[in-house]
Amino acid sequence: VVASRPGMDLVLTKDAIVEGVHFLPGTPPGQIARKLLRVNLSDLAAKAAEPYAYLLAAAWPAAYGWPERQAFAEGLRQDGEAFDLVLLGGDTTSTPGALTLSLTLLGWVPAGRMVRRAGARPGDLLMVSGTIGDGALGLAAARGELADPDGFLADRYVSPQPRLDLRTALRAGAHAACDVSDGLVADAGHIARASGVGLVLRLDGLPLSPPAARWLDGQPDRATGLLRLATGGDDYEVVCAAPAPLAGFTVIGEVTAGQGTQVLAGGRTLEPGPGGWRHG
Amino acid sequence: VVASRPGMDLVLTKDAIVEGVHFLPGTPPGQIARKLLRVNLSDLAAKAAEPYAYLLAAAWPAAYGWPERQAFAEGLRQDGEAFDLVLLGGDTTSTPGALTLSLTLLGWVPAGRMVRRAGARPGDLLMVSGTIGDGALGLAAARGELADPDGFLADRYVSPQPRLDLRTALRAGAHAACDVSDGLVADAGHIARASGVGLVLRLDGLPLSPPAARWLDGQPDRATGLLRLATGGDDYEVVCAAPAPLAGFTVIGEVTAGQGTQVLAGGRTLEPGPGGWRHG
Numbered sequence: 001v002v003a004s005r006p007g008m009d010l011v012l013t014k015d016a017i018v019e020g021v022h023f024l025p026g027t028p029p030g031q032i033a034r035k036l037l038r039v040n041l042s043d044l045a046a047k048a049a050e051p052y053a054y055l056l057a058a059a060w061p062a063a064y065g066w067p068e069r070q071a072f073a074e075g076l077r078q079d080g081e082a083f084d085l086v087l088l089g090g091d092t093t094s095t096p097g098a099l100t101l102s103l104t105l106l107g108w109v110p111a112g113r114m115v116r117r118a119g120a121r122p123g124d125l126l127m128v129s130g131t132i133g134d135g136a137l138g139l140a141a142a143r144g145e146l147a148d149p150d151g152f153l154a155d156r157y158v159s160p161q162p163r164l165d166l167r168t169a170l171r172a173g174a175h176a177a178c179d180v181s182d183g184l185v186a187d188a189g190h191i192a193r194a195s196g197v198g199l200v201l202r203l204d205g206l207p208l209s210p211p212a213a214r215w216l217d218g219q220p221d222r223a224t225g226l227l228r229l230a231t232g233g234d235d236y237e238v239v240c241a242a243p244a245p246l247a248g249f250t251v252i253g254e255v256t257a258g259q260g261t262q263v264l265a266g267g268r269t270l271e272p273g274p275g276g277w278r279h280g
Numbered sequence: 281v282v283a284s285r286p287g288m289d290l291v292l293t294k295d296a297i298v299e300g301v302h303f304l305p306g307t308p309p310g311q312i313a314r315k316l317l318r319v320n321l322s323d324l325a326a327k328a329a330e331p332y333a334y335l336l337a338a339a340w341p342a343a344y345g346w347p348e349r350q351a352f353a354e355g356l357r358q359d360g361e362a363f364d365l366v367l368l369g370g371d372t373t374s375t376p377g378a379l380t381l382s383l384t385l386l387g388w389v390p391a392g393r394m395v396r397r398a399g400a401r402p403g404d405l406l407m408v409s410g411t412i413g414d415g416a417l418g419l420a421a422a423r424g425e426l427a428d429p430d431g432f433l434a435d436r437y438v439s440p441q442p443r444l445d446l447r448t449a450l451r452a453g454a455h456a457a458c459d460v461s462d463g464l465v466a467d468a469g470h471i472a473r474a475s476g477v478g479l480v481l482r483l484d485g486l487p488l489s490p491p492a493a494r495w496l497d498g499q500p501d502r503a504t505g506l507l508r509l510a511t512g513g514d515d516y517e518v519v520c521a522a523p524a525p526l527a528g529f530t531v532i533g534e535v536t537a538g539q540g541t542q543v544l545a546g547g548r549t550l551e552p553g554p555g556g557w558r559h560g
Contacts, residue, residue: 001289001290001291001292001389001394002289002290002291002292003289003290003391004284004285004286004287004288004289004290004391005284006284006286007284008284009281009282009283009284010281010282010283010284010290011281011282012281012282012335012368012369012384012386014335014336014337014369014370014371014382014384015337015371016337016338016339016371016373016380016382017373018339018373018374018375018376018377018380019377020375020376020377021339021373021374021375021376022373055292055294055384056294057294057295057296057337057382058296059296059298059301059380061377088292089292089294090294091294091295091296091382093296093297093298093301093302094298094301095298095300095301095377095378095380096298096300096301096377096378097298097299097300097341097375097376097377097378097380098339098375098376098377098378100296100298100339100375100377100380100382102294102296102337102371102380102382104292104294104335104384106292109281111283111284114281
């Protein structure tokens with residue numbers, strides 16, 4: 001039970017993750033718990049909400065015994081404490097199939113101040129927080145497909161840091177926002193579709209971490225490399241549209257009166273693959 | 281996003297159901313949707329809350345194509361409309377395993393007036409709404425193990441009617457309540473444990489539907505038959521403890537200062553099976 005807070009709106013997000021779809025079989029349970037929580041926190045962060053509490057539904061296959069379930073609960077408890085979250089309850093059941101976890105996360109925003117996907121206007125700047133592409137490279141590193149000497153990239157993939165610190169900037173200035181989970185181009189596209197606007201996205205201005213910049217330098221074609229970083233997903237940064245630059249964000253394009261997303265790199269327009277702009 | 285309602289508390293319930301655990305493979309998708317919604321509505325009914333909205337997370341196996349998913353969505357839409365519920369959103373994903381559905385249901389109660397499992401006091405009457413045992417017999421009927429000429433029993437199992445009509449009575453007089461999903465004896469036991477009290481439950485006073493009464497008359501041992509009805513589950517009625525009789529409820533026992541549940545029938549004390557009081 002949640003008491004109403006006059007002057008505040010409650011924001012709810014709900015996400016399900018499934019073994020073999022969202023995480024690899026064999027992933028340590030504590031790591032699964034932390035990622036589940038953080039992926040949902042990232043969604044709240046993009047909405048400029050303050051995290052409050054969560055409910056969990058878990059369907060456990062018989063292959064997960066008590067030690068694994070305890071490790072999961074401990075990961076959840078640790079991160080719940082770190083992010084100051086109340087566990088309100090939930091449901092646990094068995095399943096003959098894959099481990100399936102569904103989280104409902106609750107947050108508060110001042111009444112009417114939630115930042116939505118809809119609301120971007122022609123002339124707005126398109127901006128993204130932090131650095132982009134580390135999630136996709138981190139997945140490759142975690143799979144052993146990419147050198148990652150200090151573990152920076154794998155850590156960005158395994159333990160995303162939800163950008164809850166951007167709340168004030170988003171509330172103050174953003175017309176629309178979305179967290180970067182599917183890939184920057186796809187998630188910017190979510191804003192465009194919800195807002196009924198077009199986008200120009202300039203990948204040459206993509207903010208990159210030093211390891212991502214080094215990886216890009218080693219690519220045969222810079223534009224193709226940039227596109228991989230911008231479509232790879234799992235960054236858990238925030239992309240937003242606002243009439244003026246916001247603290248913590250890098251300008252990467254602009255909102256237009258048209259529709260669709262025009263993606264530019266190295267002076268040319270890139271085309272989406274057959275599956276659209278989502279690669280990850 | 282949910283605007284706060286001053287003077288009201290938000291009540292949340294979350295339940296997950298899994299194919300092969302909570303419903304049989306081959307169950308019509310529209311029927312699964314309705315049962316999922318109604319099982320959660322029953323939980324809200326026992327808390328004396330007014331249903332408001334829901335979020336759904338669905339993990340679909342590839343064997344479910346668009347027609348099945350559409351039938352599910354249509355069942356959800358119909359019942360959502362019938363119960364005046366807002367669909368707030370959710371998440372859809374694929375799964376290599378069993379169909380898994382997780383529902384988060386939201387309801388409102390006047391501030392501080394939610395009826396909990398804890399709160400029963402020695403001397404309270406133990407009461408149950410409607411009739412008990414139809415769910416268990418209905419499952420047997422749906423499996424073809426029991427004659428059910430007019431389909432009454434199967435319908436009670438397939439389409440439970442959440443007892444939202446008991447809200448006023450529960451708020452006015454109940455110290456504690458729980459919906460009857462695991463079986464009357466088990467769910468009454470949930471109240472006893474949460475409240476730190478004991479129970480005496482008199483099965484001879486169990487309210488029975490005419491088909492359940494006919495079934496009982498045909499049983500070789502009446503006490504064993506009553507126990508099956510009281511432990512079968514899936515009734516989606518409400519069991520509560522209150523200091524005086526409440527409209528819509530039948531008195532079936534009382535709350536004591538001890539602990540544990542004493543189950544009486546035909547003048548003798550019945551013993552739980554090796555799995556405790558839950559048979560269903």
